[in-house]
Amino acid sequence: QVQLVQSGAEVKKPGASVTVSCKASANRFTTYNVHWVRQAPGQGLQWLGMIDPSGGTNYPGNFRGRVTMTRDTSTATVYMELGSLRSDDTAVYFCATEVPATCFFDYWGQGTLITVSS
Amino acid sequence: EIVLTQSPGTLSLSPGERATLSCRASQSVIRTNLVWYQQKPGQAPRVLIHGASSRATGIPDRFSGSGSGTDFTLTISRLEPEDFAVYFCQQFDGSRYTFGQGTKLEIK
Numbered sequence: 001q002v003q004l005v006q007s008g009a010e011v012k013k014p015g016a017s018v019t020v021s022c023k024a025s026a027n028r029f030t031t032y033n034v035h036w037v038r039q040a041p042g043q044g045l046q047w048l049g050m051i052d053p054s055g056g057t058n059y060p061g062n063f064r065g066r067v068t069m070t071r072d073t074s075t076a077t078v079y080m081e082l083g084s085l086r087s088d089d090t091a092v093y094f095c096a097t098e099v100p101a102t103c104f105f106d107y108w109g110q111g112t113l114i115t116v117s118s
Numbered sequence: 119e120i121v122l123t124q125s126p127g128t129l130s131l132s133p134g135e136r137a138t139l140s141c142r143a144s145q146s147v148i149r150t151n152l153v154w155y156q157q158k159p160g161q162a163p164r165v166l167i168h169g170a171s172s173r174a175t176g177i178p179d180r181f182s183g184s185g186s187g188t189d190f191t192l193t194i195s196r197l198e199p200e201d202f203a204v205y206f207c208q209q210f211d212g213s214r215y216t217f218g219q220g221t222k223l224e225i226k
Contacts, residue, residue: 045163045206047215060214094162103210104153108162
C-alpha cells in the first residue's frame with residue numbers, strides 16, 4: 001500500500017509564497033507522475049500541474065508563472081511552491097500519483113490546508 | 119479548456135435505490151481519459167472508474183460507468199450506506215486536466 005504524506009497546515013499573508021511537500025512511503029516517484037490538486041472550502045477540485053519521473057513539468061496556463069514543482073529523488077519527496085498568494089488560494093492542497101499515460105490519480109496524500117489571510 | 123458539467127447538483131435517494139449521475143463535456147472527451155472519483159468529508163478523492171467504464175482496483179461491481187463523446191454516466195445499481203458522498207468526473211485532453219463541480223449523493 002503506497003502512502004503519500006504531506007506537510008502540515010500553514011497560514012500565509014497575501015503576496016507570500018508557500019511550499020508543500022509530499023513524501024512517498026516507497027520511491028513511487030521514480031516511475032510515477034505526481035500531480036497537485038486543490039479544493040477550496042466547500043468547492044470542487046482544481047488541477048495545479050504535474051511533475052514526471054524525469055523532472056519535467058506541465059502547468060496549466062492559469063498557474064504558469066506562479067507554481068513550481070520539484071522533486072528530490074534521494075528522499076522520495078516532491079515539492080509544490082505557489083507564489084503571490086491571494087485569499088482565493090485558501091484551499092486544501094493534495095498530491096496524487098498517476099501511472100504515466102493512464103490519466104487518473106490512484107493514490108492521494110492526506111491534504112494540506114493553506115490559509116491565506118492578512 | 120474542456121468544461122465538465124455534472125448533474126444533478128444534489129441527488130437524494132434511499133439505500134437500495136439506483137443512482138444515475140451525469141457528466142456532460144463542453145467538447146468531445148477522449149473516452150480513455152474520463153474518470154470518476156468518490157469523495158467523503160475530510161478525505162481525499164478515491165478513484166472509482168477510469169477509461170469511462172473500467173472499475174478501479176477494489177471497487178464493487180455495483181459501480182459502473184458508461185458514455186462517450188460529450189455525455190458520460192456513473193451508475194450505482196443498489197445504494198449502500200457508505201455510497202453517500204460527493205462524486206466528481208475528470209478528464210484529460212492531452213495537456214490539462216479538468217474536473218466537474220461534483221454531485222452530492224445524500225440520504226433521502
